[in-house]
Amino acid sequence: MFDSALLLAAAFVAGALNAVAGGGSFLTLPALVFTGVAPVVANATGTVALLPGYIAGAWGFREDTAxxxxxxxxxxxxxxxxxxxxxxxxxxx
Missing domain, CATH: 1.20.5 (Single alpha-helices involved in coiled-coils or other helix-helix interfaces)
Known part of the structure; x- marks a missing residue:
């Protein structure tokens, strides 16, 4: 139960952090490793989990990029x- 709550909190804060400044993996990777996920798997899982936020950010700033x-x-x-x-x-x- 504690692991699920920790991962849920890390995911929400990482998503908000990515929306503002990036760097959400600084939260997701340690949280996943702390709960027993292998480091390489945790890195891949965190990256895939944050991918929709990256795509949404790129879409939101599409007019500002040249x-x-x-x-x-x-x-x-x-x-x-x-x-x-x-x-x-x-x-x-």
Whole structure:
């Protein structure tokens, strides 16, 4: 019962923190590890759980974002995906 309450509280506060400034995984990861989830699984679980908030934030600020001069949005997305895939590969190595 305590584990569920801890995870629920961490999830709500992490969601609010992500909506304002980001960094909600600083709350979800320790809460999940404290309740007995393996660290790698806790990292993946926290990331997936916070993904809807990331998407909502990106959608909410879509009018405020513009590609840097000289880069199209398409090229910026491709470069971001390549960088993300490289980072994930390094993490798994």
């Amino acid at each position: 590609p840097p001069p000289g880069l199209s949005m398409r090229l910026l997305v491709v470069l971001s995906l390549i960088g993300g895939a490289a980072g994930a590969a390094l993490l798994l190595t």
